[in-house]
Amino acid sequence: MKIRRCAVLFIEPREDLGIDWAALFSGAGALSASLRWVALAPHLDRETTIDAAQVAALGAVGQTAWTERLDAERQLGAAMVDSLLALGLLLDDGASDNPARERDALLRDQHWRPLSAAAHMFSRWDGMQVDKGMHFPSFEELVQSYGAPPPPAIGRGDPEAAIKLPPPASGPLDAQLMQRYTGRNYDPDAVLPLDVLARVLQRTFGAQAERMVAQEALVFKKTSPSAGGLHPTEAYVLVQRVPGVAPGLYHYHAVHHVLEPLTMLDAAAASELARQFVADQHWFVDAPVMVVMAARVARNFWKYRNHAKAYRALMLDAGHLSQTFYLLATEAGMPGFVTAAINEMVIERAFGLDPLSDAVVAVCGCGVAAAGQTTLELRLEE
């Protein structure tokens, strides 16, 4: 049998801080710190604590060529090789099923940049809730804790040399740009008309034109820019209240302009899922529609293989789409929102997405505003 190391592995000397109660009561320094080695291997869905001997052993086994297990055992000891195989940090080429080896193969096939894969896999949330770990402090609380924030605008260079610009002329985009705001008070009884949903989806995520740029290479023209013209971001839709569309989970097809049903839900289950998607941010839950933006990494990484900027490009792509989404919602007379404070793992399970191939980036939504404002919004004065 042969073995090799997993494709991507980072080892972190993790410091865990705690209160040393004995020291506290004896009047000594009360902060205790302990150190351990944490293996961050993105093909595994968990961090793994290992010891110093395992760290050294992992450094002695290559990740590309398969080596004879017996040779590794002679060098490192059979027990050590066994322990690292059991953790999924070493992989064998045996015939039996090995989930870690399959995940590692998928990771290799996607052409992830190693640091990006680790950043993505280990920044996902599951079961995170506002006020339980993810606190949203008010500006007053923040100023109390941290003092004044850095100023919102800064000058650079010699102010005397600054060139005065003419005031911006009015333009047709102004209506949407000035009216756009993040809605945090949705009318829980209002529906999103089907024609509004159709326009917002098509003009944000739909293909406006198609072009063969090389044999077998088809690209779309969309209303937002996309790195390499590849448009890897897919729209997964959670419908709560749209006339003619049953509550449930759908995928939006960028060419066919259809909602593809994935899972039907009753109204209560749809609302509960919405709450979990946005980590309990109750101010978004009543939006009649949420759209999950998830990047098909293989589409972008096909060109940007093992590329230092590729993951950043995926994030930027979603940012552009969300602004387009906001402006279309604004045009329809309603607020929109985008949030990155989301439970990616809940979303992955709901839509059946694998985080190594479909990277959930953010959730946006829109809907009719409620009459009052109970949660803060930044609307321009009328």
Ligand SMILES: Cc1cc2nc3c(=O)[nH]c(=O)nc-3n(C[C@H](O)[C@H](O)[C@H](O)COP(=O)(O)O)c2cc1C
């Ligand atoms: C990347 C990103 C993440 C955001 N995440 C959240 C969020 O988690 N919760 C929230 O209420 N608003 C979120 N927002 C909205 C911002 O809070 C909002 O844009 C900002 O306060 C300015 O208000 P405006 O959009 O009305 O101009 C996010 C916006 C962006 C661009």
